[in-house]
Amino acid sequence: MNRSLQGLLYRLPAIALALALGCVGALAQEAPGMRIGVRGEITGVGGDLLKVHASTGETVSVELTPQTQVRAVTLANIEDIKPGSYIGTAAMPMADGSLKALEVHVFPPQMVGTGEGHRPFDLVKGSSMTNGSVGDLVVSNGRTLTVNYKGGQQKILVPDDVPIVNLAPGDRSLLKPGVKVVMFVTQSADGKLTAQSISAGKDGVAPPM
Structure with a gap:
């Protein structure tokens, strides 16, 4: 994989496999077909091809x-989060052992279980x-949220900002020039990128990742 593509690798909160594997970038270099993450802004759409x-x-x-x-990624607020x-x-540790959130995603019912764990x-x-x-x-x-997962629990403070x-x-229809996206893609042996999933900002929203 070339250096420019290496620069695109990052982990997504909503991606179970990437989170579980630790060092995504190193593995993707050795294994064509490994799913990796790309984020950015759509600059062109033509048929089945996106320019990002x-x-x-x-x-x-x-x-x-x-x-x-x-x-679709839409704005939410703390009241949208229910027991x-x-x-x-994603969060940072605090002195008392609890966590301070950096961003929060609320998943739809069909994605329950995605990336479960800490x-x-x-x-x-230092983030988690x-x-x-x-x-x-x-x-x-x-x-403050209490988040439960198999094998554990975390208390997470969500600041107002x-x-x-x-x-x-x-x-x-969400995929238009100017839309901010985070994508889960695979790279073939010849370098072609194919989207497995795309989270696209709706109504000007930028996915916070």
Whole structure:
């Protein structure tokens, strides 16, 4: 894989496989077909081909297939999170052992179980990713969530300025020039990128990843 593509690799909160594998970039270099993440802005749409200006500065071409899943990213707020909601959140540790959220995604019912667990994350140095079901939700004292997952539980503080978004089923009508996206793609041995799933900002929303 060339250096420019290496620069596009990153982990997504909503992606179970990437989160579970640890160092996605190193594995993708050795294994064509490994799913990797790309984020950026759509600059062109033609048939089954997207042109995307990536956040690292490169422009890449990504093919769509009938199996490509498209999801809409819409703004949410803390009131949209209920006990039992399934969420994903990148966070930083605090002195008392709890976590401080950097961003929160609220998953639709069909994505319950995606990436479940708590693990290191590389959004920023020292960050973690927690995907699980909300237990307690306290909004009157610091907006604190209790997130449960198989084998554990985390208490997560969600500051007022932390972005919260919903993921919802979408379609290709969301894929237009100027739309911000995060994509889960595979790279073939000849370097072709094929989208497995795309989270596309709706109504000007930028996915917070």
